Amino acid sequence: MAHEHKLEIFRGLLKFKSNIQKIWGVLVFLSIVTAIEVALGIIKPELLTKNYFLGMKLLNWIFIILTLVKAYYIAWDFMHLRDEKSSLRRAIVWTPIFLVSYLIFILLFEADYIYNVFKDGFLAWDF
Amino acid sequence: MDTTVTTGTEDNVWGGGNRPLGASYGKLMMWFFIVSDALTFSGFLVSYGFSRFKFIETWPIADEVFTHVPFFHGNYPMYYVAFMTFILIMSSVTMVLAVDAGHKMMQKKVIFYMFLTVIGGAIFVGSQAWEWATFIKGDYGAIETKGGRILQFVDAETGKRAALSDFSTTISSERVEHESKNGVWYYEGKPLPSYSVNEVLEGFKASPNILIRTETINDEGEKTILNRQESLAKLKDASLVVEGANLVRNEYGSRLFADFFFFITGFHGFHVFSGVVINVIIFFNVILGTYERRGHYEMVEKVGLYWHFVDLVWVFVFTFFYLV
Numbered sequence: 001m002a003h004e005h006k007l008e009i010f011r012g013l014l015k016f017k018s019n020i021q022k023i024w025g026v027l028v029f030l031s032i033v034t035a036i037e038v039a040l041g042i043i044k045p046e047l048l049t050k051n052y053f054l055g056m057k058l059l060n061w062i063f064i065i066l067t068l069v070k071a072y073y074i075a076w077d078f079m080h081l082r083d084e085k086s087s088l089r090r091a092i093v094w095t096p097i098f099l100v101s102y103l104i105f106i107l108l109f110e111a112d113y114i115y116n117v118f119k120d121g122f123l124a125w126d127f
Numbered sequence: 128m129d130t131t132v133t134t135g136t137e138d139n140v141w142g143g144g145n146r147p148l149g150a151s152y153g154k155l156m157m158w159f160f161i162v163s164d165a166l167t168f169s170g171f172l173v174s175y176g177f178s179r180f181k182f183i184e185t186w187p188i189a190d191e192v193f194t195h196v197p198f199f200h201g202n203y204p205m206y207y208v209a210f211m212t213f214i215l216i217m218s219s220v221t222m223v224l225a226v227d228a229g230h231k232m233m234q235k236k237v238i239f240y241m242f243l244t245v246i247g248g249a250i251f252v253g254s255q256a257w258e259w260a261t262f263i264k265g266d267y268g269a270i271e272t273k274g275g276r277i278l279q280f281v282d283a284e285t286g287k288r289a290a291l292s293d294f295s296t297t298i299s300s301e302r303v304e305h306e307s308k309n310g311v312w313y314y315e316g317k318p319l320p321s322y323s324v325n326e327v328l329e330g331f332k333a334s335p336n337i338l339i340r341t342e343t344i345n346d347e348g349e350k351t352i353l354n355r356q357e358s359l360a361k362l363k364d365a366s367l368v369v370e371g372a373n374l375v376r377n378e379y380g381s382r383l384f385a386d387f388f389f390f391i392t393g394f395h396g397f398h399v400f401s402g403v404v405i406n407v408i409i410f411f412n413v414i415l416g417t418y419e420r421r422g423h424y425e426m427v428e429k430v431g432l433y434w435h436f437v438d439l440v441w442v443f444v445f446t447f448f449y450l451v
Contacts, residue, residue, distance in 0.1 A: 019227050027220045031213065038209040041190060041450050049348055060451045067446040071439055078223050078435045088148040092158055100169040107173050111180030118181070126185070126343070127274035127364060 006082050009073070026077045033066050157429045161436045164398075168440050171391050172447050178383045185276075185342035187380035188350065189449045195261050208449050211254045212441065215399075218247025219438040226431045229424025234413060237427060241410040244434065248403040255396045262388065265371030266290065268320070269378040270327060272364040277380050279340040280331075281352055291368065294337050295322040295330035320368040328362060342380045388448070395444055398437050405430050 005019045009026065016022035040048070040059060048059035076082045081089050118125055148155060179186050190204035197207070225240035268291035270278045280289040322330075331337055339358035343351045353361060369378045377385035409430050418424045 020224065023220055023223045023227070027216065030216050034209060034212055034216070037446070037450060038205050041205050044348075063446050063450045067442055070442050074219065074435055074439045074442065078219050078438070079432055080223075080226075085149040088150055088155075088158070091148075092162055096162055096165050096169065099166060100173070103169060103173045104176065107177040108180050111177040114181045115183055125274065126276060127272065 005080070009077065022077065026073050030070055030073060033070050037063060037066055151425060153425065153429055154432070157432050161432060164436065165440070168391075168394070168443070171387075171394065172443060175387045175391060175447065178381075178387065182381050182383070184344055185381060186344070187342075187384045188344070188348075191350075192262070192379045192384075193258070193449060195266075197257055205449060207254070207258070208445060211251055211258075212445050214247055214251050214254070215438050215441050218244045218251070219435050221247065222431045222434045226424070226428050229418070229427040232419070232424070234416065234419055237413050237418075237424060238410070241406060241413060241427070245403055245406050245410060248399055248406060248434075252396060252399050252403065255392060255399070259389075259392070262385075263371050263373065265369075265378045267378065268292075268322075268368065268370045270324070270362070270365045271367040271369050271376060272361070273366045274364065275376075275382070277342055277369065277378060278361060278365070279350070279378070281338050281340050283336045283338050288340075289337055291322050291327055291330075291370070294334040295326045296333060298323070298326050298329065320370050322368055324365050324368055327368060328365060331362060332359070391444060391448065395437070395440055398440065402430075402434050402437050406434065 005022070007017070007019065007022050008015045009022065009029075014025065016025055040062065044059065048062065049057050051058045053061055075093070081092065117123075150158070193208060194202045194204050195207065196203045221240045221243040225237050225244060228236035228240060267279060267288050269280070272278060280291070280294070281287065282289045282293075335355065337358075338355065339353045339361055340350050341353060341361070345351045367376070369376050371378060372385040372388075374386055374389065376382055379385065409426060412418065412426070413424075418426060
């Protein structure tokens with residue numbers, strides 16, 4: 001069991017005196033991120049909904065990036081991956097990342113293709 | 128671990144007793160389970176993405192669907208789900224605090240924090256049940272066309288959604304629900320919606336300020352509202368009155384939307400529920416002093432991993448179901 005904890009987050013920008021302090025610090029950070037997400041979701045600034053990057057609204061990109069940030073801190077600090085050996089950490093993190101990226105790529109492309117078939121084909125489905 | 132049989136070959140690399148990953152057997156197995164479960168959830172979420180990309184122009188807008196907060200009337204998009212997210216993160220925090228207290232062998236503190244974790248989990252499951260009930264009940268009602276599309280109604284003056292009861296007329300002798308007292312041979316029929324298609328149609332014709340909202344999303348990112356003529360033309364295809372949601376049809380739009388809602392949040396809710404059950408078991412074990420006698424609180428750490436994983440999944444479900 002890893003008893004010693006690494007007590008810094010944001011690459012050493014923020015150092016905590018004890019593990020308990022770090023936990024509360026991470027909670028504050030996660031709450032702020034969630035609050036930003038909800039606020040953006042309610043306001044929906046035009047700047048972010050009108051502009052697209054890689055076929056997706058900037059707003060949605062921000063949501064996804066913030067989600068990954070939250071996931072990182074949950075896994076690293078709550079599930080204390082930060083304190084585990086790097087070999088264990090890599091085995092756990094990169095395996096799903098690789099498989100899921102592949103799945104996302106292949107399924108979303110296929111879905112977009114079907115969307116175009118529905119749209120341009122002679123088949124009517126919206127009546 | 129203490130129970131490992133000592134064979135006297137520990138010096139040998141292949142003699143056993145090595146821990147190349149620095150984690151005990153139980154913890155490793157919990158991690159492997161979490162990875163495989165994460166892939167299951169990813170499969171669900173990606174298939175949700177598949178269906179959504181397939182019907183990208185007609186998919187329901189989540190913050191128009193989930194607008195309710197218990198005990199309050201009105202339109203509060205997202206607030207309650209955000210609250211649920213916060214509750215789950217909070218119970219994750221108390222779980223880490225329990226694990227931390229366990230490392231320091233402080234039984235009383237572990238009991239206290241485990242208790243808070245269980246309470247948080249219970250609040251979350253309860254909220255989810257409420258959310259399901261609200262979703263199934265529905266609020267405005269809609270018309271389904273022959274092609275299986277959903278037509279919703281808006282008030283032309285205020286731009287707000289109009290419920291079927293706001294404008295539908297009641298035609299006597301239209302709706303007869305078959306009751307057991309009316310026949311010797313009683314077959315339970317399907318429950319009738321509050322209004323029949325004809326009643327909605329007549330009501331619509333009689334109230335000129337009601338317009339139809341289709342599923343199609345326009346350039347503004349909002350659902351398209353038809354004008355009066357188009358609305359009347361569209362209603363010629365009406366075939367069913369839909370209120371609320373089930374696995375076959377729902378008043379919010381695409382049928383797949385409700386299916387995925389039930390499936391993904393249901394599967395997640397089941398995880399939370401089983402997490403609460405496991406937490407309760409561990410909670411009582413801590414009270415009984417099982418881990419004091421064992422000399423370490425690794426069990427708390429292992430269920431902690433599972434509990435954080437449930438939180439982690441919710442973060443993704445929240446984003447992909449409610450935000451994006």
